[in-house]
Amino acid sequence: MTRGDYERRMVRAGRAAADAGLAGLIVTPGPDLVWLCGYRPTAVTERLTALVIEPGRKPRLLVPVLERPDAERAAGAGALAIAGWSDGTDPCAELGKWLVPQGRYGVSDGMWALHLLGLQRSVPGGGYAALTEVLPMLRAVKDAYEVERLAAAGAAADAAYQDVLGVRFAGRRECDVAGDLARLLIEHGHSQVDFTVVGSGPNGADPHHEAGERVIQDGDMVVLDFGGLKDGYGSDTSRTVHVGEPGAEERTVHEVVREAQQAAFEAVRPGIACQDVDRVARRVITSAGYGEYFIHRTGHGIGVTTHEPPYLVEGEHLPLVPGMCFSIEPGIYLPGRFGVRIEDIVVCTESGGRRLNVTGRELAVVA
Structure with missing residues (x-):
């Protein structure tokens, strides 16, 4: 600059x-x-x-x-x-x-x-x-320079996720895995780590759970949500993994969230209202019977900070325009049991959405 x-x-x-x-x-x-x-x-x-x-x-x-x-x-x-x-x-x-x-x-x-x-x-x-x-649009529409920086931050977060899949989860505390994520973000070029959510088992039902002393166990679903700043621009991605082979219900809930995230991504195009992207994701989850367990907006803008306009939420009539960058992160949270969230950063282009996170959205199995 x-x-x-x-x-x-x-x-x-x-x-x-x-x-x-x-x-x-x-x-x-x-x-x-x-x-x-x-x-x-x-x-x-x-x-x-x-x-x-x-x-x-x-x-x-x-x-x-x-x-x-x-x-x-x-x-x-x-x-x-x-x-x-x-x-x-x-x-x-x-x-x-x-x-x-x-x-x-x-x-x-x-x-x-x-x-x-x-x-x-x-x-x-x-x-x-x-x-x-x-002036909600002041920083909402990114130029090519900013999209390039956001893409680089997203790629670094993706690399951290790929690496963390190889660490041991079972028998370690959530804060230990959170420390791994923070270290990996720095190793892959971040100058600042803003958050490392590691929500295992019932803690995964708290969307903003702060990694704590709970020991991760075999059979746990684990929500990972992490990001920070690289070269002045933000990363923010979520994936949900399972320690050992998941059961049928866990696979079903994860697949519902994956389908909702994919449907919302496919809805991205210039002119669509922010609230309509939220509605698309919510419709998939509600149709599957889990509507009451999707308890937050579908997404938020990102740029020089990790939360900024636009917000993909009911009541936001602002239309998407090329250059807007935002998260798409539907989730299902079953109190006392487990949670699932999948999140990518997406940029609106003339032809639709472009994902800035490209790691697999399937339910990964970790040890």
Whole structure:
């Protein structure tokens, strides 16, 4: 990524703000700031850092004066006007001087309440709305560079899965296998591991189970869900394995989830509403009699963070467009017994969906 790349992103964001009827955007540390200008503060504290993007104006970045040298080294810094504020002054008042009086601004979802309340005091009559609410498409559509990075992250996660199939499961704790997954993600090029879900037996019925001390036993179904960041872009994949030969019900439930995941993937095309992809997966699972056990949305967007718009969920009417990247991850969770989830990252193309995870979706048997 070059200065010009970041400059184009900020211009695009300014135009999107204008189209949405906003005076501009106020972006604080987090994925939006990294995506827009390449700046990731070394420490996110109570000290205000804020990027202001307004249509037709050069973007401005307000930072604590002690962090200004770091900000000036960011990849997109050359496209910014950077100003520092000193301890003992009111940064919200300084930021308020930049804003249009009575203007309505989109602000980062993760902006500290401390700062938002400070702005409301400093700029009476101003209005603010969450970026996800007013500009859900800001980072949702990926360019070729971003798809390439996501594909590389997906391939690295696939390689980690292939390797973990060869480790011992039975007789080891969930946290031991989670440690294997984390190590393998790093070995295959990840710079950051965000999560390693290992849900064995009844723990697999908890979709976000945190790997713990339970000893994995012969006969367990084990849900594996893992990912992180590679070269600044996310991976996220799930597969379900069985320790030893599975029984008939376990095979049946896994096959229902596999069919639902495949049907949802085949439904991906430009123009289809996000909620309709969810409906396709849910219809397969409900028809098989397990509808009440599919307890989460079908998918979420992914990019410089592992969860972002679009969301494949009932009530989301946003249409898919080429370049959107998201997970497809239906599941069935039988309380006290076991769970099954299969997840791939998919990119919408002009001709349909393209999977960025290509490992087998069959029920793998491990030792």
